Amino acid sequence: MGFHMVKPKISTMNDLSKAIGVSRPTLARYFEDEKAVLPSTARKIKDGLAKVDYVYNFLATRQNRKSTGLIGVVVPHFEDLFYASLLESIEAAASAAGFTMITQSSHGDPFSQEQAMRKLRSMSVDGAIVAPLAAQGHHEIFLAAGADFPIVFVDARPPQPLSGSDFIGTRNTQSIGIMVDYLCRTGPPPVFLAMPLLNSNALERREAYVQQMHQRGLPEQIMDVPGDASSWQFERYGFEVMDAHLAQGRYVDATILCANDRIAIGAIRAANMHGLFARGTGVGSQLRIAGHDDHPLSRYIFPALTTVAQQVAGLAGDAVGTLLKRIEHGQDGKPIVLLRDGVLKLRESA
Structure with a gap:
């Protein structure tokens, strides 16, 4: 049966300095940057810390400094x-x-x-x-x-x-612009599924879409959404909006540009529930869905999401x-x- 030695608890850097035989300023430099002290001194401090119960108080050491780091x-x-x-x-x-x-x-x-x-x-x-x-x-x-x-x-x-x-x-004018350009070149002009007005991107991306459509002489098409939509649960929002429209036979062959990928993931889920993306059969509607952000999961859903990557x-x-x-x-x-x-x-x- 093994026994564990209880390490002596040390609360202050002054006491730590005495316990391991290293000056307080040297200890302070070590805790700031281990490379700021000699390798032999760093080893001595490490060996000493292994024998005691001491927790370096990061915030306390910065209280009287101009910078807290x-x-x-x-x-x-x-x-x-x-x-x-x-x-x-x-x-x-x-x-x-x-x-x-x-x-x-x-x-x-x-x-x-x-x-x-x-x-x-x-x-x-x-x-x-x-x-x-x-x-x-x-x-x-x-x-x-x-x-x-x-x-x-x-x-x-x-x-x-x-x-x-x-x-x-x-x-956003550029990122939405390259997506609208691609979608217009490869199929029907996109309908825009906006995001709830929770941050400035919601308005900027909608305005960018409208601007891009007008530049091409095309009317903007903004998808109807619930007037009280204000949730950050974007996947559920995208699913519920798209499910409601598809259930009424709307947008089954449309091109949908979603304001962000999380909305697009929900919209694709709804489309799959309605059988619009048929796996491996080569049969399905002409529905296209695109997003914005390059969410980490966007490449792994079915079908993988066409999107615009932000340079995170x-x-x-x-x-x-x-x-x-x-x-x-x-x-x-x-x-x-x-x-x-x-x-x-x-x-x-x-």
Whole structure:
């Protein structure tokens, strides 16, 4: 029968310094960056830490510093794989620059977004990257936070312009434009299935679609949707809207351009339920469905989704790079707007 030695608990860095025989400033440098001390010293510290119960207090060591080394990030939902990919890329870029990312979810709710921003203010982050909601009336929290630290908005714009803030996103006029162009060249002009008005992309992509249709001398066709649609459950929304129309025999041979891939995934599910994409038979309707975003699951559904890819790693790198410049040089100067083009991804659905 084995026995486990209980390690002595140490609460302060001063006590740790005495216990393992290394000065407190050297310990501080080690915890900041292991490579900042000699290899022999790093080994001595590692061996000493293995013999004691000590947890480095990251936040406490930064309370009296000008910089906390923290970057706050707020997204609408962690479960949305687009935002999960964006967070992963932001974390990699922030870590490479020596910063630690603190993530918050607004849960698609304006009150939660406000609480998330208040929490970042309480933690004295050096700056924040925010994918904002479209809700009006919460401009004040961004104003207050912007007085404490620089904010870079990513993916979607805030409901009202914020002085001194920057925006990183996808050029919706271009990304929707290349999709409309492709769909018009290869079949009937697309009907647009819009997304609920939950962020600025909802309006921008709809307007981009209308503009592209008018440029081709074609009438816009906006699919009827429930007037109270306001859920972030985009797959269910896409399924229910498409199912209702298909049940009435509408759009069975149409080309449908969905405002995002999650809506398109739901729409394809409805089409499959109605037998419009016949597996392996070569028989089926002329229905085509396309999306936007290149959601990680879009290539694995049936049929695989034709879409426009956003440059997620590029967006994250632009957002972190822009924020670090603001942290270093201040918030004066003209707001920075960096827009990346989308990339067409052709698959079986259209």
